[in-house]
Amino acid sequence: MAPELSCSIPSTPRKRRRVKARRPTALMELARERRLVPDVWSLHEWSAWLTPVGVTGHRHDAAFFVASVPERPACSADSTESERVEWRRPAEVLADQAAGRTVLMPPQMYELSRLQRFAAWSRLERFSRERAPLGLDRMFPVIAQLSDGNQLGLLLGDDLYPESPDTLGERTVMKLPHTLQEASSGSRRWHRSHMGKASLCNIQLPHGHIAPVPYPAREADMV
Template sequence: MQERHSLRMQRHLAAAVNIHGLWRRYQSRESAGLGTRARGAPPTGGVHPAPGLRLAGSSPSDPGLGPRVPTTSGRGSPSAPVLLLGQNPEPGSRAPPPAMSGPPGLDAWRARVRKDPRHFLHLCADLDCTPDIWALHDWSSWLTPFTREGLRRFDTAFYLCCLHQAPPVYPDAAEVVGCQWLSPSEAIKSFISKEIWLAPPQFYEMRRLENFVSLSDLHKFCLDRSLEGVQRLLPITLLTADGMVQLLPGDELYLEDSKFLEELISTEKKNEEIMKEGKKFHRVVIYNRHLYGIYVTLQSKYKHVYPENYIVNKSQL
Protein backbone atom coordinates (compact mmCIF):
# COMPACT_ATOMS: atom_id res chain seq x y z
CA MET A 1 0.00 0.00 0.00
CA GLN A 2 1.43 3.33 -1.03
CA GLU A 3 2.61 5.52 1.81
CA ARG A 4 0.82 8.79 2.36
CA HIS A 5 2.33 11.86 3.91
CA SER A 6 -0.09 13.40 6.39
CA LEU A 7 -0.13 17.02 7.38
CA ARG A 8 -1.38 18.74 10.47
CA MET A 9 -3.02 22.07 9.78
CA GLN A 10 -2.82 24.61 12.53
CA ARG A 11 -2.16 28.32 12.81
CA HIS A 12 1.09 27.99 10.92
CA LEU A 13 1.96 25.30 8.43
CA ALA A 14 2.86 22.21 10.42
CA ALA A 15 3.00 18.53 9.74
CA ALA A 16 4.26 15.12 10.55
CA VAL A 17 5.45 15.52 7.52
CA ASN A 18 5.91 18.25 10.20
CA ILE A 19 6.74 21.80 9.19
CA HIS A 20 7.27 24.21 12.06
CA GLY A 21 7.20 27.98 11.70
CA LEU A 22 9.53 29.89 13.99
CA TRP A 23 8.31 33.44 14.19
CA ARG A 24 10.53 36.41 14.95
CA ARG A 25 9.06 39.84 15.31
CA TYR A 26 10.61 42.70 13.35
CA GLN A 27 11.30 45.89 15.33
CA SER A 28 14.02 47.84 13.49
CA ARG A 29 14.91 48.13 9.80
CA GLU A 30 17.82 46.40 8.09
CA SER A 31 19.93 48.49 5.75
CA ALA A 32 19.01 46.33 2.75
CA GLY A 33 15.30 46.91 3.30
CA LEU A 34 14.45 43.21 3.33
CA GLY A 35 13.33 43.04 6.92
CA THR A 36 13.91 44.21 10.43
CA ARG A 37 15.11 42.67 13.64
CA ALA A 38 14.82 43.10 17.36
CA ARG A 39 17.30 45.52 18.88
CA GLY A 40 20.45 43.67 19.90
CA ALA A 41 19.36 40.42 18.20
CA PRO A 42 21.32 38.70 15.44
CA PRO A 43 20.30 40.05 12.01
CA THR A 44 17.47 38.19 10.28
CA GLY A 45 16.60 40.46 7.36
CA GLY A 46 18.45 41.83 4.35
CA VAL A 47 21.28 39.62 3.17
CA HIS A 48 21.87 38.14 6.62
CA PRO A 49 20.85 34.56 7.44
CA ALA A 50 18.50 34.03 10.33
CA PRO A 51 20.20 32.34 13.29
CA GLY A 52 20.26 28.63 12.60
CA LEU A 53 18.65 28.89 9.16
CA ARG A 54 21.11 28.09 6.39
CA LEU A 55 20.19 30.31 3.47
CA ALA A 56 21.38 29.29 0.03
CA GLY A 57 25.02 30.19 -0.43
CA SER A 58 25.84 30.27 3.27
CA SER A 59 28.26 27.89 4.89
CA PRO A 60 26.95 24.39 5.67
CA SER A 61 29.32 24.29 8.65
CA ASP A 62 26.75 26.28 10.66
CA PRO A 63 24.48 23.45 11.85
CA GLY A 64 21.62 25.69 12.94
CA LEU A 65 21.10 24.50 16.49
CA GLY A 66 19.36 27.67 17.63
CA PRO A 67 15.89 27.32 16.09
CA ARG A 68 15.91 23.53 16.09
CA VAL A 69 16.07 23.14 19.86
CA PRO A 70 12.92 25.19 20.64
CA THR A 71 11.16 23.42 17.77
CA THR A 72 11.99 19.92 18.98
CA SER A 73 11.18 20.87 22.57
CA GLY A 74 7.77 22.26 21.65
CA ARG A 75 8.64 25.85 22.57
CA GLY A 76 8.45 26.99 18.92
CA SER A 77 4.71 26.28 18.75
CA PRO A 78 2.14 25.83 21.53
CA SER A 79 1.03 22.45 20.21
CA ALA A 80 4.18 21.19 18.49
CA PRO A 81 5.08 17.54 19.18
CA VAL A 82 8.18 16.99 21.28
CA LEU A 83 10.78 15.27 19.08
CA LEU A 84 13.12 13.14 21.17
CA LEU A 85 15.77 10.62 20.23
CA GLY A 86 16.18 7.43 22.26
CA GLN A 87 19.44 6.41 23.92
CA ASN A 88 20.46 3.98 21.16
CA PRO A 89 19.29 5.36 17.82
CA GLU A 90 20.10 3.47 14.63
CA PRO A 91 23.26 5.12 13.25
CA GLY A 92 23.26 6.47 9.70
CA SER A 93 19.63 5.55 9.06
CA ARG A 94 17.97 7.15 6.01
CA ALA A 95 14.51 5.97 7.01
CA PRO A 96 12.01 8.33 8.67
CA PRO A 97 12.33 8.01 12.47
CA PRO A 98 9.50 6.50 14.50
CA ALA A 99 7.43 8.78 16.66
CA MET A 100 8.35 8.47 20.31
CA SER A 101 5.48 8.46 22.77
CA GLY A 102 5.24 11.48 25.02
CA PRO A 103 6.44 11.32 28.61
CA PRO A 104 4.01 11.17 31.54
CA GLY A 105 2.81 14.61 32.51
CA LEU A 106 3.78 16.16 29.16
CA ASP A 107 1.39 19.10 29.59
CA ALA A 108 3.07 20.05 32.86
CA TRP A 109 6.53 19.61 31.32
CA ARG A 110 5.56 21.78 28.35
CA ALA A 111 4.31 24.55 30.63
CA ARG A 112 7.55 24.47 32.63
CA VAL A 113 9.73 24.46 29.51
CA ARG A 114 7.83 27.36 27.95
CA LYS A 115 8.27 29.33 31.17
CA ASP A 116 11.95 28.43 31.61
CA PRO A 117 13.81 26.65 28.75
CA ARG A 118 16.31 25.17 31.20
CA HIS A 119 13.62 22.69 32.27
CA PHE A 120 14.02 20.99 28.90
CA LEU A 121 17.39 19.68 30.11
CA HIS A 122 15.67 18.14 33.11
CA LEU A 123 13.07 16.50 30.85
CA CYS A 124 15.78 14.97 28.65
CA ALA A 125 17.67 13.75 31.71
CA ASP A 126 14.56 12.13 33.19
CA LEU A 127 13.81 10.32 29.91
CA ASP A 128 17.46 9.55 29.10
CA CYS A 129 16.92 11.11 25.66
CA THR A 130 18.21 13.95 23.52
CA PRO A 131 16.27 16.31 21.21
CA ASP A 132 16.20 14.85 17.71
CA ILE A 133 17.26 18.12 16.08
CA TRP A 134 18.50 16.52 12.86
CA ALA A 135 15.08 15.07 12.17
CA LEU A 136 14.16 18.64 11.20
CA HIS A 137 15.07 19.55 7.62
CA ASP A 138 15.34 23.10 6.31
CA TRP A 139 12.37 23.51 3.98
CA SER A 140 11.66 27.17 3.26
CA SER A 141 11.97 30.72 4.54
CA TRP A 142 9.31 33.42 4.20
CA LEU A 143 9.22 37.08 5.18
CA THR A 144 5.87 38.79 5.68
CA PRO A 145 5.20 41.19 2.79
CA PHE A 146 4.57 44.85 3.45
CA THR A 147 0.86 45.70 3.59
CA ARG A 148 0.67 48.83 5.72
CA GLU A 149 2.91 50.88 7.97
CA GLY A 150 3.28 49.58 11.52
CA LEU A 151 1.79 46.14 10.89
CA ARG A 152 3.66 43.35 12.64
CA ARG A 153 5.78 41.28 10.25
CA PHE A 154 7.57 37.95 10.66
CA ASP A 155 10.63 36.07 9.54
CA THR A 156 9.47 32.46 9.29
CA ALA A 157 11.65 29.37 8.94
CA PHE A 158 9.73 26.25 7.95
CA TYR A 159 11.18 22.89 8.93
CA LEU A 160 9.97 19.53 7.74
CA CYS A 161 10.04 16.29 9.72
CA CYS A 162 9.00 12.91 8.31
CA LEU A 163 7.52 10.42 10.78
CA HIS A 164 5.91 7.02 10.25
CA GLN A 165 3.13 7.70 12.73
CA ALA A 166 1.35 10.88 13.69
CA PRO A 167 2.65 12.00 17.10
CA PRO A 168 0.26 13.22 19.80
CA VAL A 169 -0.61 16.90 19.55
CA TYR A 170 -1.63 19.02 22.53
CA PRO A 171 -3.40 22.29 21.58
CA ASP A 172 -2.97 24.97 24.19
CA ALA A 173 -6.61 26.16 23.83
CA ALA A 174 -5.34 29.71 23.30
CA GLU A 175 -3.25 30.23 20.17
CA VAL A 176 -4.10 26.75 18.89
CA VAL A 177 -7.55 25.35 19.68
CA GLY A 178 -7.53 22.21 17.52
CA CYS A 179 -5.64 20.19 14.94
CA GLN A 180 -6.36 18.07 11.90
CA TRP A 181 -4.27 15.65 9.82
CA LEU A 182 -4.60 16.15 6.06
CA SER A 183 -2.67 15.27 2.94
CA PRO A 184 -1.59 18.28 0.84
CA SER A 185 -4.33 17.63 -1.72
CA GLU A 186 -6.93 17.29 1.04
CA ALA A 187 -5.76 20.55 2.60
CA ILE A 188 -6.07 22.39 -0.71
CA LYS A 189 -9.53 20.94 -1.31
CA SER A 190 -10.64 21.95 2.20
CA PHE A 191 -9.26 25.44 1.63
CA ILE A 192 -11.14 25.91 -1.65
CA SER A 193 -14.35 24.59 -0.06
CA LYS A 194 -13.86 27.12 2.77
CA GLU A 195 -13.55 24.48 5.49
CA ILE A 196 -10.12 25.83 6.45
CA TRP A 197 -8.11 28.90 5.51
CA LEU A 198 -4.54 28.92 4.23
CA ALA A 199 -2.35 31.99 3.96
CA PRO A 200 -0.58 32.28 0.57
CA PRO A 201 2.71 30.78 1.86
CA GLN A 202 0.84 27.77 3.26
CA PHE A 203 -1.02 27.25 -0.02
CA TYR A 204 2.30 27.57 -1.90
CA GLU A 205 3.98 25.00 0.35
CA MET A 206 1.07 22.56 0.08
CA ARG A 207 1.39 22.71 -3.68
CA ARG A 208 5.13 22.17 -3.33
CA LEU A 209 4.54 19.07 -1.18
CA GLU A 210 2.24 17.66 -3.85
CA ASN A 211 5.35 16.96 -5.94
CA PHE A 212 5.97 13.91 -3.75
CA VAL A 213 3.92 10.73 -3.97
CA SER A 214 5.19 9.05 -0.80
CA LEU A 215 6.72 9.80 2.55
CA SER A 216 9.87 7.90 1.56
CA ASP A 217 10.32 10.04 -1.56
CA LEU A 218 9.92 13.21 0.47
CA HIS A 219 12.34 12.06 3.17
CA LYS A 220 14.98 11.02 0.62
CA PHE A 221 14.62 14.38 -1.12
CA CYS A 222 15.25 16.22 2.16
CA LEU A 223 18.35 14.14 2.90
CA ASP A 224 19.78 14.51 -0.60
CA ARG A 225 19.57 18.31 -0.54
CA SER A 226 20.40 18.81 3.14
CA LEU A 227 23.52 20.93 2.43
CA GLU A 228 21.91 23.23 -0.12
CA GLY A 229 20.08 25.66 2.15
CA VAL A 230 16.85 27.43 1.21
CA GLN A 231 15.79 30.45 -0.81
CA ARG A 232 14.31 33.27 1.23
CA LEU A 233 10.98 34.46 -0.18
CA LEU A 234 9.79 38.01 0.43
CA PRO A 235 6.62 38.71 -1.61
CA ILE A 236 5.98 42.13 -3.13
CA THR A 237 2.27 42.93 -3.21
CA LEU A 238 0.85 44.28 -6.48
CA LEU A 239 -2.72 45.57 -6.06
CA THR A 240 -4.83 45.08 -9.20
CA ALA A 241 -8.30 46.26 -10.21
CA ASP A 242 -9.90 42.98 -9.11
CA GLY A 243 -7.50 41.40 -6.60
CA MET A 244 -3.81 41.27 -5.92
CA VAL A 245 -0.67 39.49 -7.02
CA GLN A 246 2.14 38.48 -4.69
CA LEU A 247 5.34 38.65 -6.73
CA LEU A 248 8.20 36.36 -5.67
CA PRO A 249 11.94 36.48 -6.41
CA GLY A 250 12.70 35.75 -10.06
CA ASP A 251 9.38 37.02 -11.41
CA GLU A 252 9.82 39.56 -14.22
CA LEU A 253 7.88 42.18 -12.21
CA TYR A 254 9.81 41.57 -8.98
CA LEU A 255 11.94 44.60 -8.08
CA GLU A 256 14.53 44.16 -5.37
CA ASP A 257 14.80 47.90 -4.76
CA SER A 258 14.15 48.41 -1.05
CA LYS A 259 11.56 51.08 -1.91
CA PHE A 260 9.26 48.46 -3.40
CA LEU A 261 9.91 45.98 -0.61
CA GLU A 262 8.52 48.47 1.90
CA GLU A 263 5.64 49.87 -0.17
CA LEU A 264 2.58 48.60 -2.02
CA ILE A 265 2.51 48.91 -5.79
CA SER A 266 -0.72 49.13 -7.76
CA THR A 267 -2.16 49.05 -11.26
CA GLU A 268 -5.55 49.72 -12.84
CA LYS A 269 -5.28 46.47 -14.80
CA LYS A 270 -7.09 43.30 -13.82
CA ASN A 271 -5.42 40.04 -12.82
CA GLU A 272 -6.17 38.49 -16.20
CA GLU A 273 -4.53 41.38 -18.06
CA ILE A 274 -1.43 41.18 -15.89
CA MET A 275 -1.13 37.45 -16.56
CA LYS A 276 -1.42 37.89 -20.34
CA GLU A 277 1.45 40.37 -20.48
CA GLY A 278 4.23 38.32 -18.92
CA LYS A 279 6.22 35.16 -19.52
CA LYS A 280 8.64 34.88 -16.59
CA PHE A 281 6.44 34.07 -13.62
CA HIS A 282 6.97 33.33 -9.95
CA ARG A 283 3.80 34.62 -8.34
CA VAL A 284 0.68 33.90 -6.34
CA VAL A 285 -2.47 35.51 -7.78
CA ILE A 286 -5.06 36.21 -5.09
CA TYR A 287 -8.61 36.34 -6.48
CA ASN A 288 -10.38 36.18 -3.13
CA ARG A 289 -9.85 34.84 0.38
CA HIS A 290 -10.32 31.20 -0.72
CA LEU A 291 -9.05 31.24 -4.29
CA TYR A 292 -5.39 31.59 -5.24
CA GLY A 293 -3.50 30.79 -8.40
CA ILE A 294 0.17 29.80 -8.51
CA TYR A 295 2.22 30.45 -11.64
CA VAL A 296 5.86 29.42 -11.89
CA THR A 297 7.85 29.28 -15.13
CA LEU A 298 11.33 29.37 -13.54
CA GLN A 299 13.83 26.64 -12.89
CA SER A 300 14.05 25.87 -9.18
CA LYS A 301 17.16 26.82 -7.22
CA TYR A 302 19.39 25.01 -4.76
CA LYS A 303 18.11 21.54 -5.71
CA HIS A 304 14.70 22.39 -4.29
CA VAL A 305 11.40 22.10 -6.18
CA TYR A 306 8.87 24.80 -6.96
CA PRO A 307 5.15 24.06 -6.69
CA GLU A 308 3.20 22.89 -9.68
CA ASN A 309 1.15 25.64 -11.33
CA TYR A 310 -2.35 26.02 -9.96
CA ILE A 311 -4.36 27.69 -12.70
CA VAL A 312 -7.73 29.22 -11.82
CA ASN A 313 -10.48 28.73 -14.41
CA LYS A 314 -12.98 31.44 -15.25
CA SER A 315 -15.76 29.20 -13.91
CA GLN A 316 -14.17 29.46 -10.45
CA LEU A 317 -14.26 33.25 -10.40
Protein backbone atom coordinates in the same frame (compact mmCIF):
# COMPACT_ATOMS: atom_id res chain seq x y z
CA MET B 1 22.70 3.99 29.71
CA ALA B 2 22.21 6.39 26.79
CA PRO B 3 19.07 8.50 26.82
CA GLU B 4 16.31 7.19 24.62
CA LEU B 5 15.51 8.89 21.33
CA SER B 6 12.08 10.43 21.45
CA CYS B 7 9.99 13.08 19.71
CA SER B 8 7.18 13.17 22.28
CA ILE B 9 6.70 16.12 24.62
CA PRO B 10 5.33 15.64 28.13
CA SER B 11 1.67 16.51 28.27
CA THR B 12 1.56 18.17 31.68
CA PRO B 13 0.48 21.84 31.53
CA ARG B 14 3.61 22.95 33.41
CA LYS B 15 5.91 21.30 30.88
CA ARG B 16 3.98 22.68 27.92
CA ARG B 17 4.14 26.20 29.36
CA ARG B 18 7.92 25.94 29.58
CA VAL B 19 8.25 24.90 25.94
CA LYS B 20 5.86 27.68 24.88
CA ALA B 21 7.87 30.30 26.75
CA ARG B 22 9.81 30.98 23.50
CA ARG B 23 13.16 30.93 25.24
CA PRO B 24 15.85 29.38 23.02
CA THR B 25 16.97 27.12 25.87
CA ALA B 26 13.51 25.89 26.97
CA LEU B 27 13.40 22.80 24.75
CA MET B 28 16.90 21.64 25.72
CA GLU B 29 16.16 22.16 29.40
CA LEU B 30 13.07 19.99 29.04
CA ALA B 31 15.03 17.32 27.14
CA ARG B 32 17.72 17.11 29.85
CA GLU B 33 15.09 16.90 32.57
CA ARG B 34 13.31 14.03 30.82
CA ARG B 35 16.55 12.37 29.65
CA LEU B 36 15.55 12.65 25.99
CA VAL B 37 17.60 13.39 22.89
CA PRO B 38 15.69 15.49 20.34
CA ASP B 39 16.15 13.82 16.96
CA VAL B 40 17.30 16.95 15.12
CA TRP B 41 18.96 14.74 12.50
CA SER B 42 15.50 13.93 11.14
CA LEU B 43 14.81 17.61 10.46
CA HIS B 44 15.49 18.68 6.86
CA GLU B 45 15.47 22.40 6.12
CA TRP B 46 12.67 23.09 3.64
CA SER B 47 11.92 26.82 3.42
CA ALA B 48 11.95 30.16 5.23
CA TRP B 49 9.36 32.93 4.97
CA LEU B 50 9.30 36.58 6.04
CA THR B 51 5.88 38.21 6.40
CA PRO B 52 5.35 40.92 3.75
CA VAL B 53 4.97 44.53 4.77
CA GLY B 54 1.45 45.90 4.91
CA VAL B 55 0.08 42.85 6.72
CA THR B 56 -1.68 43.70 9.97
CA GLY B 57 -0.50 42.11 13.19
CA HIS B 58 2.86 40.60 13.99
CA ARG B 59 5.35 39.86 11.25
CA HIS B 60 7.08 36.48 11.34
CA ASP B 61 10.46 35.24 10.16
CA ALA B 62 9.70 31.52 10.12
CA ALA B 63 11.62 28.43 9.01
CA PHE B 64 9.91 25.23 7.86
CA PHE B 65 11.33 21.72 8.10
CA VAL B 66 10.38 18.28 6.81
CA ALA B 67 10.70 15.40 9.28
CA SER B 68 10.04 11.68 9.09
CA VAL B 69 8.79 9.79 12.14
CA PRO B 70 8.14 6.03 12.47
CA GLU B 71 4.62 6.60 13.77
CA ARG B 72 2.28 9.47 14.46
CA PRO B 73 3.32 11.16 17.72
CA ALA B 74 0.78 12.38 20.23
CA CYS B 75 0.08 16.06 19.58
CA SER B 76 -2.17 18.69 21.06
CA ALA B 77 -3.10 22.20 19.98
CA ASP B 78 -1.89 25.12 22.06
CA SER B 79 -4.09 28.08 22.94
CA THR B 80 -2.30 30.76 20.90
CA GLU B 81 -0.76 29.49 17.64
CA SER B 82 -3.22 26.79 16.55
CA GLU B 83 -6.87 25.80 16.79
CA ARG B 84 -6.61 22.05 16.20
CA VAL B 85 -4.16 19.33 15.20
CA GLU B 86 -4.82 17.01 12.25
CA TRP B 87 -2.82 14.54 10.19
CA ARG B 88 -3.88 15.01 6.56
CA ARG B 89 -2.57 14.72 3.02
CA PRO B 90 -1.63 18.04 1.36
CA ALA B 91 -4.14 17.50 -1.45
CA GLU B 92 -6.97 17.08 1.07
CA VAL B 93 -6.22 20.45 2.67
CA LEU B 94 -5.96 22.13 -0.74
CA ALA B 95 -9.31 20.58 -1.68
CA ASP B 96 -10.91 22.13 1.42
CA GLN B 97 -9.38 25.48 0.49
CA ALA B 98 -10.77 25.24 -3.06
CA ALA B 99 -14.22 24.37 -1.71
CA GLY B 100 -14.21 27.21 0.81
CA ARG B 101 -14.15 24.90 3.84
CA THR B 102 -10.88 26.30 5.16
CA VAL B 103 -8.67 29.35 4.70
CA LEU B 104 -4.95 29.07 4.00
CA MET B 105 -2.38 31.82 4.22
CA PRO B 106 -0.21 32.23 1.09
CA PRO B 107 2.85 30.44 2.56
CA GLN B 108 0.66 27.50 3.60
CA MET B 109 -0.91 27.27 0.16
CA TYR B 110 2.48 27.57 -1.53
CA GLU B 111 4.11 24.83 0.55
CA LEU B 112 1.13 22.46 0.32
CA SER B 113 1.12 23.05 -3.45
CA ARG B 114 4.70 21.79 -3.47
CA LEU B 115 4.10 18.86 -1.16
CA GLN B 116 1.13 17.57 -3.19
CA ARG B 117 3.57 16.76 -6.02
CA PHE B 118 5.10 13.85 -4.12
CA ALA B 119 3.28 10.61 -4.83
CA ALA B 120 4.74 8.89 -1.77
CA TRP B 121 6.14 10.00 1.58
CA SER B 122 9.38 8.11 0.90
CA ARG B 123 9.99 10.28 -2.17
CA LEU B 124 9.48 13.48 -0.19
CA GLU B 125 11.77 12.27 2.60
CA ARG B 126 14.54 11.39 0.15
CA PHE B 127 14.16 14.62 -1.81
CA SER B 128 14.20 16.84 1.29
CA ARG B 129 17.17 14.98 2.79
CA GLU B 130 19.25 15.27 -0.39
CA ARG B 131 18.21 18.86 -1.13
CA ALA B 132 18.71 20.38 2.35
CA PRO B 133 22.53 20.72 2.12
CA LEU B 134 22.09 22.98 -0.94
CA GLY B 135 20.63 25.73 1.25
CA LEU B 136 17.74 28.08 0.51
CA ASP B 137 16.73 31.71 0.08
CA ARG B 138 14.26 33.40 2.39
CA MET B 139 10.89 33.85 0.70
CA PHE B 140 9.80 37.46 0.97
CA PRO B 141 6.46 38.12 -0.79
CA VAL B 142 5.76 41.60 -2.10
CA ILE B 143 2.04 42.37 -2.22
CA ALA B 144 1.04 44.18 -5.42
CA GLN B 145 -2.30 45.95 -5.64
CA LEU B 146 -3.76 45.70 -9.16
CA SER B 147 -6.02 48.21 -10.90
CA ASP B 148 -9.04 45.87 -10.82
CA GLY B 149 -8.84 45.34 -7.05
CA ASN B 150 -7.05 41.99 -7.19
CA GLN B 151 -3.80 41.36 -5.36
CA LEU B 152 -0.72 39.38 -6.26
CA GLY B 153 1.88 38.05 -3.87
CA LEU B 154 5.08 38.37 -5.91
CA LEU B 155 8.15 36.26 -5.16
CA LEU B 156 11.79 36.46 -6.23
CA GLY B 157 12.23 35.55 -9.88
CA ASP B 158 8.86 36.87 -11.05
CA ASP B 159 8.97 39.45 -13.85
CA LEU B 160 7.06 41.91 -11.64
CA TYR B 161 9.17 41.42 -8.49
CA PRO B 162 10.90 44.71 -7.54
CA GLU B 163 14.68 45.02 -7.82
CA SER B 164 14.94 46.32 -4.25
CA PRO B 165 11.98 45.02 -2.20
CA ASP B 166 10.95 47.03 0.85
CA THR B 167 11.50 44.69 3.79
CA LEU B 168 10.99 47.37 6.45
CA GLY B 169 7.75 48.97 5.30
CA GLU B 170 9.36 52.33 4.59
CA ARG B 171 7.58 52.80 1.26
CA THR B 172 3.95 52.77 0.21
CA VAL B 173 2.16 49.63 -0.94
CA MET B 174 3.21 48.54 -4.43
CA LYS B 175 0.54 49.44 -7.00
CA LEU B 176 0.55 48.23 -10.60
CA PRO B 177 -1.51 49.72 -13.47
CA HIS B 178 -2.58 46.25 -14.62
CA THR B 179 -5.62 44.06 -14.25
CA LEU B 180 -5.09 40.46 -13.17
CA GLN B 181 -5.43 39.31 -16.77
CA GLU B 182 -2.92 41.90 -18.00
CA ALA B 183 -0.45 41.01 -15.24
CA SER B 184 -0.72 37.37 -16.28
CA SER B 185 -0.51 37.75 -20.05
CA GLY B 186 2.20 40.41 -19.89
CA SER B 187 4.64 38.33 -17.83
CA ARG B 188 6.83 35.49 -19.05
CA ARG B 189 8.29 34.49 -15.68
CA TRP B 190 5.79 33.68 -12.95
CA HIS B 191 6.59 33.16 -9.29
CA ARG B 192 3.52 34.48 -7.55
CA SER B 193 0.36 33.79 -5.62
CA HIS B 194 -3.12 34.85 -6.62
CA MET B 195 -4.00 35.79 -3.07
CA GLY B 196 -6.09 33.04 -1.51
CA LYS B 197 -6.52 31.14 -4.79
CA ALA B 198 -3.38 29.54 -6.26
CA SER B 199 0.42 29.52 -6.25
CA LEU B 200 1.93 29.78 -9.72
CA CYS B 201 5.54 29.18 -10.75
CA ASN B 202 7.07 28.50 -14.17
CA ILE B 203 10.72 29.21 -13.34
CA GLN B 204 13.54 26.98 -12.15
CA LEU B 205 13.89 27.55 -8.42
CA PRO B 206 17.39 27.86 -6.92
CA HIS B 207 19.04 25.37 -4.58
CA GLY B 208 17.46 22.37 -6.30
CA HIS B 209 13.99 23.11 -4.92
CA ILE B 210 10.69 21.99 -6.38
CA ALA B 211 8.07 24.44 -7.64
CA PRO B 212 4.42 24.54 -6.55
CA VAL B 213 1.63 23.57 -8.95
CA PRO B 214 -2.08 24.50 -8.72
CA TYR B 215 -4.44 22.01 -7.09
CA PRO B 216 -5.18 19.39 -8.20
CA ALA B 217 -1.75 18.23 -9.31
CA ARG B 218 -1.71 16.46 -12.66
CA GLU B 219 -0.05 13.10 -13.07
CA ALA B 220 2.69 14.80 -15.11
CA ASP B 221 3.45 17.05 -12.10
CA MET B 222 4.07 14.17 -9.71
CA VAL B 223 7.56 13.12 -8.66
